[in-house]
Amino acid sequence: MPKQVRVRFAPSPTGYLHVGGARTALFNWLFARHHGGKFILRIEDTDFARSSREMVEGILEGLRWLGLTWDEGPYFQSQRLEHYRSFAGRLLEKGMAYRCFCKMDESAERKNGYRDEAAGDAALHECARLNAEDSGRRAAAGEAFAIRFKIPPEKTFFRDHVFGRIEVENKILEDFVLIRSDGIPTYHLVVVADDVDMGITHVIRGADHISNTPKQVLLYRAAGEPLPEFAHLPLILGPDKQRLSKRHGATSVMAYAQTGYLPDAFFNFLALLGWSPGDDREILTRRELTELFSLKGVGKADAVFGLEKLDWFNSQYLRNASAGTLKELALKELEAAGIGDSGPESLDAKLELLKGRIRKLSDFSTVFRAFFSDDFEYDPDACKKFLKDPKLKEWIPALYALYLAAGEFTLESAEAILRGLAERQGIKAGLLINAVRVGLTGQGVAPGLFDIMQVLGRQRTLARLERLGGYLNRTISN
RNA sequence: GUCCCCAUCGUCUAGACGGCCUAGGACACCGCGCUUUCAAUGCGGCAACACGGGUUCGAAUCCCGUUGGGGACGCCA
Secondary structure, rough: OOOOOOOEEEOOOOOOOOOHHHHHHHHHHHHHHHOOOEEEEEOOOOOOOOOOOOHHHHHHHHHHHHHOOOOOEEEEEEHHHHHHHHHHHHHOOOOOOOEOOOOOHHHHHHHHHHHHHHOOOOOOOHHHOHHHHHHHHHHOOOOOEEEEEEEOOOOOEEEEEOOEEEEHHHOOOOEEOOOOOOEEHHHHHHHHHHHHHOOOEEEEHHHHHHHHHHHHHHHHHHHOOOOEEEEEOOOOOOOOOOOHHHHHHHHHHHHHHHHHOOOHHHHHHHOOOEOOOOOOOOOOOHHHHHOOOOHHEEEEEEEEEHHHHHHHHHHHHHOOOOOOHHHHHHHHHHHHHOOOOOOHHHHHHHHHHHHHOOOOHHHHHHHHHHHHHOOOOHHHHHHHOOOOOOOHHHHHHHHHHHHOOOOOHHHHHHHHHHHHHHHHHHOOOOHHHHHHHHHHHOOOOOHHHHHHHHHHHHHHHHHHHHHHHHHHHHHHHO
């Protein structure tokens, strides 16, 4: 038990950090923090053609956004090529691997052959039969070769913290390539070589790696190394239960950052996707999550990535955000939307008003745009609902005149004036209130009308009332 | 095709030892209350153990099968 926990997140930089990868990283991070261990970041970039520096940056950016700090790394496999070659070299010497002189396309053909022949001996690669002298001679003569691992007979099994015992017949495993003919090592080799080198104690990764695991177990055995513990995480699916992909919308974590989700909310949401603390709690801080996290709470069934609940988490976090952070976030959002010059003097008051109804940061520049900019549209639905009474054409200018003439413009006076007008006209105040709301905010959904007036100020309120009057004149014919 | 895995409300899930489950919570949805709209909030509602066999006094929980879904079968990771 005294052995320190060491886990790693090992993405390949062939794409951005997607939600599945983020969840894997998150669980590793939680596990490491829970046990006071180390969380190591390793970049699996041995596929030179598809890897790029940009993708590495993108992945780091995503991890940082989520607050998944790493203790070691990032290590780059492209810089550790010698380690892998010597690892493979040792297996070659021990006769546990062999040189394969097949051309690449030849092995592709043979591959197809295997499938038709219902496995069996066909899986025995012919290069495995080459004797050591011939093999050595051809290599010395400069003939290109790959190094394949020789799958031993019998069965292989391993214990998984979430799936239990998994066993396979070795004959379904084919002699896989360790080192490509260009000298670059492949996945299975680099993973185990590095996990051994880096002292990884727990391999926590996606369930799509379950079927790779037996091959890796064999590699550990061949190298005479003890097995790490394994925990495979159920996959994250799209709403149609298919593997999550771009078809389902954003899969990149940073896309969520840009849409206005709070990292804490995203973190909390992701933590509960495939894992449960065992009770009914849902809103949990990182600290609580860290304390509660355990592999035992990880479920086996794949989980659907559902946006509604994410939105709910986000609104919860937004609601509880301190005035300071909310302000900072709002400013950033407004700036990104190109809204910046509309009376930030009352920003605090506006945010206080909006706080409880925001679901995403992007709401600042969309549904609540009118609070920060004079450049906004009337929502068609709101117009249909609240601007249909023809008499509004008279009432709104009348209200405008009253506000213009009034000596003061306070919350109380503004309300008293409006209600007075309604009373004299023998109509319900709500009729005016709702219409004015559309005029001031463009929406049928907003905080209390008189609060809005205060926050907008007399000038803007009057200007918008004027604009509303114009709109009514144009749309209501009599 | 072959191998591996999974299966509780539409979604995320609770459900250690089978009885406390006429299956709990949350999101979403639908009512009602509040209200100046919406949101928030309060209350209430709808809604699931995939199916079929066993084992057992008793199964969502154990076993087998079926169906459905997912994953893996690269000189990708």
